Amino acid sequence: MSSEHATEPSSRIPSLLRRVDPAVATAFGIIIVLLLVGSLYSSNFLSPEYLLQQLKVASFLGVIATGMFIVILLGQIDLSVPWVVATGGMMSAAATAYGHAGEALAIPFGLACGVALGFVNGIGIAYLRIPSMIITLATNAVAQGLMVVHTGGFSPQDSASSAMRFIATGETLFGLPNALIVWALVGGGAVFLLSRTVFGRYVYAIGNRERAAYLSGVGTQRVVMFAFALSGGLSAFGGILLAGYASKAAQAMGDAYLLPSIAAVVLGGTSILGGRGSYLGTVAGVILITLLQSILSVMQMPEAGRQIIYGVVIAAMLLLYGREKLQR
Amino acid sequence: MTDWRYKLAEHRGTLVALAVFLILFIIYGSNHPAGFTANVVNTAANKGVLLALVAMAQTLVVITAGIDLSVGMIFVLTNCLASAIVVGSPLTTALGVLGVLAAGILCGAINGLIVIFGRLQPIVTTIATGAVYFGIALWLRPQPAGNDAFNSGLADAFTGKLPGGVPASLIALLAVVLIIWVPFRRSAVGRDAYAVGSAEVAAYMSGVSIRRAKFVAYTLAGLLASIGGLFLTFITYSGEASLASGGNYTLFSIASVVLGGVSLFGGVGSAVGAIFGAFIFRTVGDLLFVFNLDPLYQPLFQGVVLFVAVCLGSVRLFQVRNRLDLFG
Numbered sequence: 001m002s003s004e005h006a007t008e009p010s011s012r013i014p015s016l017l018r019r020v021d022p023a024v025a026t027a028f029g030i031i032i033v034l035l036l037v038g039s040l041y042s043s044n045f046l047s048p049e050y051l052l053q054q055l056k057v058a059s060f061l062g063v064i065a066t067g068m069f070i071v072i073l074l075g076q077i078d079l080s081v082p083w084v085v086a087t088g089g090m091m092s093a094a095a096t097a098y099g100h101a102g103e104a105l106a107i108p109f110g111l112a113c114g115v116a117l118g119f120v121n122g123i124g125i126a127y128l129r130i131p132s133m134i135i136t137l138a139t140n141a142v143a144q145g146l147m148v149v150h151t152g153g154f155s156p157q158d159s160a161s162s163a164m165r166f167i168a169t170g171e172t173l174f175g176l177p178n179a180l181i182v183w184a185l186v187g188g189g190a191v192f193l194l195s196r197t198v199f200g201r202y203v204y205a206i207g208n209r210e211r212a213a214y215l216s217g218v219g220t221q222r223v224v225m226f227a228f229a230l231s232g233g234l235s236a237f238g239g240i241l242l243a244g245y246a247s248k249a250a251q252a253m254g255d256a257y258l259l260p261s262i263a264a265v266v267l268g269g270t271s272i273l274g275g276r277g278s279y280l281g282t283v284a285g286v287i288l289i290t291l292l293q294s295i296l297s298v299m300q301m302p303e304a305g306r307q308i309i310y311g312v313v314i315a316a317m318l319l320l321y322g323r324e325k326l327q328r
Numbered sequence: 329m330t331d332w333r334y335k336l337a338e339h340r341g342t343l344v345a346l347a348v349f350l351i352l353f354i355i356y357g358s359n360h361p362a363g364f365t366a367n368v369v370n371t372a373a374n375k376g377v378l379l380a381l382v383a384m385a386q387t388l389v390v391i392t393a394g395i396d397l398s399v400g401m402i403f404v405l406t407n408c409l410a411s412a413i414v415v416g417s418p419l420t421t422a423l424g425v426l427g428v429l430a431a432g433i434l435c436g437a438i439n440g441l442i443v444i445f446g447r448l449q450p451i452v453t454t455i456a457t458g459a460v461y462f463g464i465a466l467w468l469r470p471q472p473a474g475n476d477a478f479n480s481g482l483a484d485a486f487t488g489k490l491p492g493g494v495p496a497s498l499i500a501l502l503a504v505v506l507i508i509w510v511p512f513r514r515s516a517v518g519r520d521a522y523a524v525g526s527a528e529v530a531a532y533m534s535g536v537s538i539r540r541a542k543f544v545a546y547t548l549a550g551l552l553a554s555i556g557g558l559f560l561t562f563i564t565y566s567g568e569a570s571l572a573s574g575g576n577y578t579l580f581s582i583a584s585v586v587l588g589g590v591s592l593f594g595g596v597g598s599a600v601g602a603i604f605g606a607f608i609f610r611t612v613g614d615l616l617f618v619f620n621l622d623p624l625y626q627p628l629f630q631g632v633v634l635f636v637a638v639c640l641g642s643v644r645l646f647q648v649r650n651r652l653d654l655f656g
Contacts, residue, residue, distance in 0.1 A: 077451070079579075124638075124639065128639060128642035128645065129642055129645060129654055130638055130639065130641060130642055131592050131593070133395070133582070133592060134582070134583075134586055134592065134638050135638055137579055137582060137583065137634075138583075138631065138634045138635040138637075138638050139635070140579075140631075141579075141583075141627070141630060141631030141634050141635070142628070142631035142632060142634075142635050143631075144627050144628075144631060145625070145626075145627040145628025145629065145630065145631040145632065146628060146631075148624060148627045148628065149624055149625060149627075149628050152624040153624060210655040211652065211655040214652070214655050215652070220655065252572075255571075255572070255575070259455050259459070262451075262452070262455060263452070263455060263456075266452050272449045272451060272452055273449070302466075302467075302470070303463075303466055303470075304463045304464070304465075304466035304467035304470065304569075305463065305467070306463070307459050307460065307462050307463030307466060308459070308460050308463030308464065308467075309463075310459050310463075311456045311457060311458070311459030311460035311461075311463065312456075312460060314452075314455070314456040314459070315442065315446075315448075315453065315456035315457065315460075318446075318448050318452060318453075318456070319442075319446050319448065323446065323447040323448065324447045324448075324449070325447075
């Protein structure tokens, strides 16, 4: 599927072109096509304001998809995204109520809650050997239960702190949205982690074959556990950003992010079986999905048509380049 | 080892699920404020049968080592369709029922064809097709609505009580098991589906028609989900395209399958086990009401029970003699 597996690459193809993953190239190509189609519809589509606004909206999905990307590289999946996102947003909003200290610690507290839920996932998967699809589902249900009790029993504060609003909606240098800068920092950190650290190499190794990685002396269980903790933290961080963007946290705020985050990672050419994929592809997938949603809503397509087109586009793109090798 | 030991080992998951369900249901029934009456049983049966049908659908796909994240959406789509076309005279009603079942079969067949010939992973395929099915449901029923000519006589016949207080829904479920599951399990195709789920390459080498086995499994899953959708319409008389309901039924079906002793790795388990898994899941949810606890705690309680149940599955780790067996 990816270029790494091409046998005897022809020497006539320039080395730069050979290194480009066809999946990532296709995803970026489709982004350009989407923009062109959009610009036929309205000239606003190519304006810097619109593009920056799209990137700002994309950055929430981008932060969440970063965690999903790492987990999928391991060959696992994190279905606890919806309520970990909600937990992150709601807990940091709730912490805001406790004076200056609460205001200052709101974001770290929300993150810590997400990391804690991620650790629960990670321990279940790495040490108890429960399939990730099941344990993350269970964690999701527990997080939902906790948040329902929290909301109904304690009637907590749900409005975001000023710091949360600042990182989600503010602008700093050159009019760049802060949310986009945050995504760039998170993404840069992820790329560094995956390509320049031992941890990152281990993630790819485990995704290819955990057994082989274990026999090579890798503490695979610890790596898996920390990867899930990281994913939980990033989901919660996405929730904090979303709460800041909407200036309040709500229970169902994470529901719309599970499937798009998986779709973004897979559309970017990352194998759902793990071990193969680049963060650049995930970036392309996130932008693609955000643009698609935006164009469909600008065209005032009813929700029904939006869902249908959304599904057809994902299926069609995957059929284009996401197919597995024929088993023979 | 004698024959009955093999049989016992094969059905252990189903028997454990049955035992757990009976214990829970006796606790539930004996503490119910209205007493252990036929009405209490009938209400519980109607709710349980809905989830049981969707869980059976999920089982068929899971046996082939796949996963169907679109079952909930097929369930919602056929619910909306049934609310529109199961109307009028006995003849038109019969045609309507056939139309609903055909729609389910079609949805399942599309999933199967994409997985088989598109060679996409089941999880991403069904995410995409699920969005399409939900879009169609939303197009049919933008708002929750029913049809004045809805054949409520038929609906009441399926959701009421038979003479002697036996819930009609349980008899209908038994009929579905006898007409769809038992023949499938005993046929060559059913055996092939188990073989594919246990070891696809070995099944291929033994000349098993992998494509036929998978196609039948996905198609029957669509059919079972549509029976569930039809049944929901019998209960509510109306159709509602609810994203939350579709997503919940998908997640609950996975939980039921796991509680019913079906392995998500494929090749192990039975749809009958999944039925008891679904009943367990429903009874756990209702158990709180009979103990007069705050309904606020229901999601948390359900989540914690699910969590503990999936963690109990890891007792098998104590049987592992070689640490290498931990890594599949």
